[in-house]
Amino acid sequence: SQQGEEDPQALSIQEGENATMNCSYKTSINNLQWYRQNSGRGLVHLILIRSNEREKHSGRLRVTLDTSKKSSSLLITASRAADTASYFCATDEGQLTFGSGTQLTVLP
Amino acid sequence: GAGVSQTPSNKVTEKGKYVELRCDPISGHTALYWYRQSLGQGPEFLIYFQGTGAADDSGLPNDRFFAVRPEGSVSTLKIQRTERGDSAVYLCASSPEGGRAPDTQYFGPGTRLTVL
Numbered sequence A: 001s002q003q004g005e006e007d008p009q010a011l012s013i014q015e016g017e018n019a020t021m022n023c024s025y026k027t028s029i030n031n032l033q034w035y036r037q038n039s040g041r042g043l044v045h046l047i048l049i050r051s052n053e054r055e056k057h058s059g060r061l062r063v064t065l066d067t068s069k070k071s072s073s074l075l076i077t078a079s080r081a082a083d084t085a086s087y088f089c090a091t092d093e094g095q096l097t098f099g100s101g102t103q104l105t106v107l108p
Numbered sequence B: 001g002a003g004v005s006q007t008p009s010n011k012v013t014e015k016g017k018y019v020e021l022r023c024d025p026i027s028g029h030t031a032l033y034w035y036r037q038s039l040g041q042g043p044e045f046l047i048y049f050q051g052t053g054a055a056d057d058s059g060l061p062n063d064r065f066f067a068v069r070p071e072g073s074v075s076t077l078k079i080q081r082t083e084r085g086d087s088a089v090y091l092c093a094s095s096p097e098g099g100r101a102p103d104t105q106y107f108g109p110g111t112r113l114t115v116l
Helices: none
Strands: A005-007 A010-014 A019-024 A031-037 A043-050 A055-058 A061-066 A071-076 A085-093 A095-098 A102-107 B005-007 B010-013 B019-024 B031-037 B044-050 B053-056 B065-068 B075-079 B088-095 B111-115
Touching (some): A019 A102, A031 A071, A043 A055, A043 A061, A071 A085, A095 B031, B010 B019, B019 B088, B019 B111, B075 B088
Antiparallel strands (some): A019 A071, A031 A043, B019 B075, B031 B088
């Protein structure tokens, strides 16, 4: 079963704009991770946020976590065409449990 | 090697056949994970090895699926009597940390299995 659910399923923006993806989950977690997957490739770990953290930054990425609402968001600022990929959240419910992903398309 | 490698990259087989999918983890990583990813979905956990032993195989869908890691490095996922519903991308990941949900996993490119 999939714990995290991403929203929206697909997002298309212009280069330079910001992209925001959301993830909701159902049970208590210790941490939440975001991964990126380029078409036909494996997943690449982007960032991890622990349950006692509310916000974390890494380069152009900003992740927030609201444990009371059981939700997280991933913000990519100043998007580039190379950011085009699927983005997945994953929670540590027993094993690492992934959502169904957001397909981000950044148009040049 | 520089990263996790998986072979073959693509495998087409007929219903009822047996297939083996191979994963070479990053050297020194003690933990190895197999996932299955259907089209338009996120990866779903299959099995996790800590060293040579399967620490958690609760994600294997049925007894047609089996995985080994005899020397604590390379792993092979074996599927008997394949069915069309087994068609998916099979992903392998490794981690130096161990545990069911480590902070970082390094994924291979996957094997796309198509069962005709």
